[in-house]
Amino acid sequence: MRDKVEQALAKVRPALQADGGDVELVNITEDGVVQVRLQGACKGCPMSQMTLKNGIERIVLKEVPEVQSVEAV
Template identity: 50%
Template sequence: MDQIEQDIKNVINKLRPYLQRDGGDIEYVRFEEGVVYVRVLGACQGCAYIDDDIKEGVEMILMEEVPGVTEVVAV
């Protein structure tokens, strides 16, 4: 695993407790050409706000903390 993937995983692990408080979770799937692919779990799967949470929360933080990240997509 290269450094950028490790950095992405570290950031996601910092965010997970906030999602877990509401019964959800997120896991890293892969990183390709600037895009981080994640899987949402638990209560996040059916949540009407998950797209906003991904774009306005997870994506924003990852883009700020990990150079090279341009987008986050839930799969």
């Protein structure tokens, strides 16, 4: 599952990098929660939660159905 999640994150990474940010996969829990760390400009951005839920989580859930949610750590 980790490879599938990494591939999904690779799809959103260019958009994040265009704004000076990035995302790093930290962990996938046994119950399907993907834990990521926002980096660069995304780290302190007030819109980071919206980016996380409407961007990153939406793509990951679409690409990897066994994932339950995505959260920042």
